[in-house]
Amino acid sequence: MKLVTIVTEGLLKDQITELLKQQGVRGFTITRADGEGSRGINASHWEGPNLKIETIVTDAVGRRVMDLISEKYFDHYAVVAWLTDVEVLRGEKFSPVPDEDTK
Amino acid sequence: MKLVTIVTEGLLKDQITELLKQQGVRGFTITRADGEGSRGINASHWEGPNLKIETIVTDAVGRRVMDLISEKYFDHYAVVAWLTDVEVLRGEKFSPVPDEDTK
Amino acid sequence: MKLVTIVTEGLLKDQITELLKQQGVRGFTITRADGEGSRGINASHWEGPNLKIETIVTDAVGRRVMDLISEKYFDHYAVVAWLTDVEVLRGEKFSPVPDEDTK
């Protein structure tokens, strides 16, 4: 299994969780975070700080999510993402939602 | 060394940290988190959001903790857990508390 | 690529981010956290809780940062750190800032 970690400016919360769901992701965990990066600026203080979105997924979904995020957001938004190998028990829980996966 | 990450509804904080200590865990870090999962509901808004509990442990303790958490909480509570390989310096700090470990 | 995770008492925020920048780190993400450890005490409640600092770096920088943190802070401060293997896309973003690296 893979853990996908996405750090994003808060504004994109809905867009990114939507994207995850479309890829069949079954669950995710979100933490508030601050950060510094190449852009060196938090575009909207009022929207709250960065968010860190973590989701456990199968390898295939993990790669697809990484590609999509990179393609759609890396150029113009304060978004960073990485992939980690993890071990889980009862892995079925993290397999993609079937009807979404076959899309 | 292993990093055990447990995401749990806030209500179980005491129970789970208690369980960790019984397994000889020497320390842990807790972050507030939100999340969505199969249950799709946060059982008690008032208790605060989910918690993410992270602890660095030896491989043996890591597996034991994963088993116990899975056994006791996966069926009826909003709990998810995963195991990651990590590297630390001065590893003695993370070895289980001796008298607990031999239990 | 490596993910360096540093959990530290809040007071050291500036010192540690400074150290990271000196090592050519290009970005990092900070989350507020609580924790228990060997010291069993949070030295300054008023300074806020622990911080978890995460940064994606090259292997070389990762090791150097781990060594420095361990050397400077492990003995007297509530600081813990670990290293995880991760995969990223467009890795150039995480290579150390050149002029800093060659120092």
Added chain:
Amino acid sequence: MELLIQNLVSPVVLAFLLGIIARMVRSDLEIPSAIYQGLSIYLLLAIGLKGGVALSQTPPAELVGPVLLTLALGVLTPFSAFILLRKLGKLGRIDAAATAAHYGSVSAVTFVAAIEAVKHSDIPAAGYLPALVAVLEVPGIIVGLLLARQSQSGGIKSALHEVLTGKSIFLMLGGLIIGTVCGAEKVSTIAPFFIDPFKGVLFLFLLELGIVAASRFRDLAQAGWRLVLTGCLLPTLHGTIATTAATYIGMSTGSAAVFGAMVASASYIAAPAAVRIALPKASPGIYLTMALGVTFPFNLAIGIPLFLKLAQLTS
């Protein structure tokens, strides 16, 4: 009818509505959870303090009747709830018991909304009522858990610890005792913080509660009309009994109405935490949706003016 509209067009009710709308239009409005928890702490302490001051001015003899009535209803209402939830709501034993625990306990915010509604109508409500809220909070939860008849070993015990040391009761009781011990004069020093802005804080709190309640609405369809109906009948039944009984034992019109709303209300703070611990198999999707998604708005909009009218008629 006019009373109903009069009740609905109040800042706190409209704040709740605004919260619901925020959710419906998918606004990104949210009260940060730290703020929400701060507001809760404030409200519970303030209710306790105000009640404590009133208690310090009430002769104990006057309290005997109301306290006994509260205890009696705290034990009875989980039973009536359990039966209706089983028969009309078609719930299984565990879910019914879990939900009954909520209806046996009390919602502090409903209580406060009733106090404000009654204040608006210029019918005095007794100052000791917050003490009754504290009394009513616990027994219903215990009876509810017992009705499940199969909590895990230690479950009830740790649930009881959860209820009694849970912040909800702890703060209200703490405020109550401090208020009683200090009395009106000393408490007046903190009144500009705890008393005067109270209703404004309630406004903010209800805004958030509206957002949360609305997020329960999508579960309503799933819950089915049976549960929605039960969630309206139960408060009507409990509130009618309580208001009538209160008038009968001589409580004032305003007090009887507020008392009715208290008993009619379903806990969504203390009970969920305790039930979650003692009855993990019960579905929060059912009991939270009923308490917060159905019964709370029902009482806010219809229950409170109803019990007020009833209290006026019976006294």
Added chain:
Amino acid sequence: MELLIQNLVSPVVLAFLLGIIARMVRSDLEIPSAIYQGLSIYLLLAIGLKGGVALSQTPPAELVGPVLLTLALGVLTPFSAFILLRKLGKLGRIDAAATAAHYGSVSAVTFVAAIEAVKHSDIPAAGYLPALVAVLEVPGIIVGLLLARQSQSGGIKSALHEVLTGKSIFLMLGGLIIGTVCGAEKVSTIAPFFIDPFKGVLFLFLLELGIVAASRFRDLAQAGWRLVLTGCLLPTLHGTIATTAATYIGMSTGSAAVFGAMVASASYIAAPAAVRIALPKASPGIYLTMALGVTFPFNLAIGIPLFLKLAQLTS
């Protein structure tokens, strides 16, 4: 000159300054983000509620002129801003359009600071002004986005949704409607929370805003003198036009001054969020620095007293 100093030596302006200093001396002072968001929610609701009460007491006919003028300026100012930003500021099309959207919209905090400054000078400002803030907030952003002429498909639509359901407008409008519906008497029950402490909350908010603005200052050097100059000229231009026009259509001295400050201000809440979504290629380092790092302090220190003086001269 005395007016200027009088305006500068006020608690809220000094709070802003204190925030700037905190940043400069690298103090570890920070307002936790949950608190900051709580303060914003409070301020927006309070502005709305106060405005709503005033609206409920204003004959609709009296509003027609001011509303039309507001709409007109909401459409015109993004154009003037766009042109100046292109010609004087030397910005590219997208950055100029993004920044113009900010200058077409309005900063609620500047508005409130103007209200307070005018109150201090004992020249009454009409109570309905917050309604104009709500009216002014949206059109400028839309015009600004259209000026970019190349937002991604769906960009404008989701930006519009962002603006309209964004908490900024949602809370102010919500408060406005609740205030109008409830009227003065009912709103008075929440006044000890929403009205009396208002200026103190603003003090805290400006402290944080000072910290944030100061963290933009280091971008000023990079932005260059052209942008700093434009960031001072634009509010002067817009404010002068607005104040004069307002006096012309018969608004009171105080109202005209506040109206001038409103139009002169640049949004740093609603606009950045919408622009970020519709024009991701535009640089926040430019538009945020200009709105919050240049124009906001300019208005706070110089703009407001200037428009007040102008209103006194022209009426």
Added chain:
Amino acid sequence: MELLIQNLVSPVVLAFLLGIIARMVRSDLEIPSAIYQGLSIYLLLAIGLKGGVALSQTPPAELVGPVLLTLALGVLTPFSAFILLRKLGKLGRIDAAATAAHYGSVSAVTFVAAIEAVKHSDIPAAGYLPALVAVLEVPGIIVGLLLARQSQSGGIKSALHEVLTGKSIFLMLGGLIIGTVCGAEKVSTIAPFFIDPFKGVLFLFLLELGIVAASRFRDLAQAGWRLVLTGCLLPTLHGTIATTAATYIGMSTGSAAVFGAMVASASYIAAPAAVRIALPKASPGIYLTMALGVTFPFNLAIGIPLFLKLAQLTS
């Protein structure tokens, strides 16, 4: 004795007790850290503002004596603390110096509690006292650090920066200056937020402080009776000297009592941060437990009424 009980039965003292009980019964009550930080910011600013207004009304000449006395005690008390901690407390050099820095500095909350206690007794305390708190906060910490005689290179310098730009001093001084510059009339516009609800906010703050202090109690056993005793003797000694000296230089009864409590108190905000940076080898388990777990409750319960009595006797 009656004075003692009178002092103990006050909302703020009972709030502290309630916090201790919460911890003892293992209640899940906790003030979210964002709220706690918000409350601290509020209290420090409010103390400063109130003090600033008073300063603006005090002839500078009147301040010379009190300021000099404050400086003298700020330098002397770390020495007496150091000696007692070494001899009676049996601490090593570094821990003794670190702890002495805390006793040389001042606890703003103890100061405020003393102000309230004295207000209750209708003996006026001078308005300029908060300025003395600011004066007292720094020198003791520096002397304490020097006593350790082996801080790492740069340690003292960065500790000094930490103290001077730390939010504690920064906010109080900021408030003080704004209050002085603006004067009573302008500050009155923010009084409904910063002045009137002050004591209520203090109530909440002490609730949290009780929880934190109680979590230090388990370290008391480890600390041993020697340290507990020292933690009670030091404030008695320092407070007695300060109260007497204050009466001697002509401060009013109320002022002398509050001044005594100030000097008697041990910092648990500014000092720990500075000490942690300059003397990382010193154990927070010792200095925090003594300052917050022993001396703060001692002063709240016994010290303040004692110094008040003493001030009455000596003047």
